[in-house]
Amino acid sequence: MFPPGVGPAADPTEGTAPERTIRSFQPRRSRVTHAQRQALLALWPRWGVEIDGRTRLDLDELLDGRPVVLEIGFGMGEATAEMAAADPATGILAADVHTPGQGNLLRLADRAGLDNVRVANGDAILLLREMLPERSLAGLRVFFPDPWPKKRHHKRRLIQPAFVALAASRLAPGATLHCATDWEPYAEWMLEVLDASEDFVNTAPDGGFAPRPANRPLTRFERQGLAKGHRVRDLIFRRLP
Incomplete structure (x- = not known):
């Protein structure tokens, strides 16, 4: 879908052996629109987080010292963007595996001038267990x-x-x-x-x-x-x- 190293990874844990867990989600495959793709290409390097199970996140650095709320599963991101706009002093780390939704949330955040949203790609349980203090x-x-x-x-x-x-x-x-x-x-x-x-x-x-x-x-x-x-x-x- 994206060139290597560009946009969210198809499998952020590729090359590692994370502890196996029962998945609470099913990856959804649907078409990425042109606008969503452009948002992913332009914004993923700045606002995207790969849930690889290896990286320990520094939330202060990631969201500029704001208190951080983790949102697990955000669909197409409309509600997430609305909550971010209503509370700019709080950072939102939004985790999902749905590529069109990831692109749409980035598009909405960029269009609204929001800088308090980061989008995480992958299994939120792995994020909690391995990457968050x-x-x-x-x-x-x-x-x-x-x-x-x-x-x-x-x-x-x-x-x-x-x-x-x-x-x-x-x-x-x-x-x-x-x-x-x-x-x-x-x-x-x-x-x-x-x-x-x-x-x-x-x-x-x-x-x-x-x-x-x-x-x-x-x-x-x-x-x-x-x-x-x-x-x-x-x-x-x-x-x-």
């Missing part, structure tokens, strides 16, 4: 992850006790873990897993789901779910000291 994140967002609805695929769901423990180790005390889903069984699953963690406390007054905060824009995917009658659930948990 402990207590380095000001927040973590997981919006509308694949619900893996079939029972035999539940092991592929991202929100699992092991993931929550890993996330807790990378979040600073007081940082928030914010999840959202329109799949009710997955929402219940998330609530059960997060409630069982000794590292987090639920910010919802009743200990259940949280109202959608004003700073989380409606995504294209969410609008589609709402049009189908799906109920969207937010879960906002705070990292304990």
Whole structure:
């Protein structure tokens, strides 16, 4: 898709042997538009991060000393760009494997004059485990992850006790873990897993789901779910000291 050394790598871990994990995502192959390709060619060298499992990221250097929120899975990037524009003092490290979405987010950030967005290519679990220091994140967002609805695929769901423990180790005390889903069984699953963690406390007054905060824009995917009658659930948990 891109010349060697230009744009996001097809496999950032090529040539290494990272620990094998059950993947919570499926790579999506779809056409990259001309505008997305041009954004990747022009901006990836400056704003792109390869999740290779080898590089230890210096977040202060990467995002100019801003507090950093990691966003796992951003689709086409519209909501991410909107949140970045609304909070320029916060850096967003947005991780995904969808090349058109990566290009579109870079295009949106450039068009809006945003300099607080970086786009990471690859497995976010590898990013958390191998490339981010402990207590380095000001927040973590997981919006509308694949619900893996079939029972035999539940092991592929991202929100699992092991993931929550890993996330807790990378979040600073007081940082928030914010999840959202329109799949009710997955929402219940998330609530059960997060409630069982000794590292987090639920910010919802009743200990259940949280109202959608004003700073989380409606995504294209969410609008589609709402049009189908799906109920969207937010879960906002705070990292304990």
